[in-house]
Amino acid sequence: MKCCKSQAAGAQAPGPTFSPTQAVGGAGVEGLELELWEVRQHLDTREIADVAGATRAALEGLATSHPWPRGGEVAITAGSRGIDRIVDVLRAAAEYARARGCRPFILGAMGSHGGSTAAGQMEVLRGYGITEESVGCPVRTCVESVEIGRTPEGLPVLCNRLAREADGVLLINRVKPHTILTGELGSGLMKMAAIGLGGPRGADTIHARGLPECIVPAARVLLERLPILGGIGIVENAADRVCVLEAVPPSAIEATDRRLLALARSILPSIPFDPIHVLVTRWMGKNLSGTGMDPNVIGMHRRLGGPPERRIDRIVALDLTPESHGNAIGVGMADVITMRLRNQIDWQATYANGLTSGFFAGIKLPVALPTDREAIATALKGFPPETVRLVIIRDTAHLERMLVSPALLEEARAHPRLSIAETPTPLRFGEAGELLSVP
Incomplete structure (x- = not known):
């Protein structure tokens, strides 16, 4: 009601x-x-014309500390924001995972969006054209979360159950200035890890303690405890078209977020x-x-x-x-x-x-x-x-x-x-x- x-x-x-x-x-x-x-x-409206091709090329060049789990399930994150040609990016990532012998699925990764319900999250994804037919693999949402560790300050770090059960996780997000975070990190791969994979309960926990203070420690725990295969960072130009797309290993995600945020700020x-x-x-x-x-x-x-x-x-x-x-x-x-x-x-x-x-x-x-x-x-x-x-x-x-x-x-x-x-x-x-x- x-x-x-x-x-x-x-x-x-x-x-x-x-x-x-x-x-x-x-x-x-x-x-x-x-x-x-x-x-x-x-x-500046320079853009990447073929984002699907750019995604495949970026993943081919990705040196990851986690081998792609042949025969295993790989969760590919999709958030609550409208990202230019995100369906093309997700479909290309799913095709790449399948070519590596994996069973990919798109995971709705968002905090309180969609009314904090699995059905609401699915509606958000459908609104962006993200469906099983469009991306070529299953699309799943879940608001159940499990604790997978704690930050050095004692903050419980929660993770979406589907991500926790997956054999591999590929983070995908746009990097841009955030509406709260004003430092070297904004919306990006670290936030996708801490808030997106944290789900509604994880978002509640982090926001209650303070997003600027908690997002990095929480994201580090998730990057350490989950089988993260890497991250795809996307920057859009001033006309909201993809102009930068990079795939990086887990060890480079935090530094990449900082570098791409500086670029995104310069063209905002x-x-x-x-x-x-x-x-x-x-x-x-x-x-x-x-x-x-x-x-x-x-x-x-x-x-x-x-x-x-x-x-x-x-x-x-x-x-x-x-x-x-x-x-x-x-x-x-x-x-x-x-x-x-x-x-x-x-x-x-x-x-x-x-x-x-x-x-x-x-x-x-x-x-x-x-x-x-x-x-x-x-x-x-x-x-x-x-x-x-x-x-x-x-x-x-x-x-x-x-x-x-x-x-x-x-x-x-x-x-x-x-x-x-x-x-x-x-x-x-x-x-x-x-x-x-x-x-």
């Missing part, structure tokens, strides 16, 4: 029936007559304006960032607190991606959302993610307004049209194109990485109040 049900009658809590113009006396409606300029950000796209009065994002979602909207883009203080690294006065999130399956973790970082987004929230999945990670602020509910038009109008309240610094983006993972208000035009012209459309476009809405001006 979803947590959004009413305790008294089991019905969903009613949304507001008023117009924001009634509530706040105009709410910036005059700002909706703005003309916008499309800005293109020129990013950003919004090249500061301050911003109103930021409108067409989409937020779990497949775009672990926190729905990437704090590395909108400001880490919205995730971790503390002094703002950048100023964005108000954030409007208009919709939740279908790939999120209702998990709206990070919605609390927005200031205004739409009823369309609110009505898609699966509170059970959202609470499971937020409470496990300790991101309580991310599961708070912002003010929800009936339409895109009313949400944007409300956020624009108090900002004169001639000076408002408005930016509209598709989402925090796709920043090559954006729409900006006239007040940002001179800054855009002076920026060496930006080009501007020759003519403006009006801020347009459909008959139902839906935003039509989307980059």
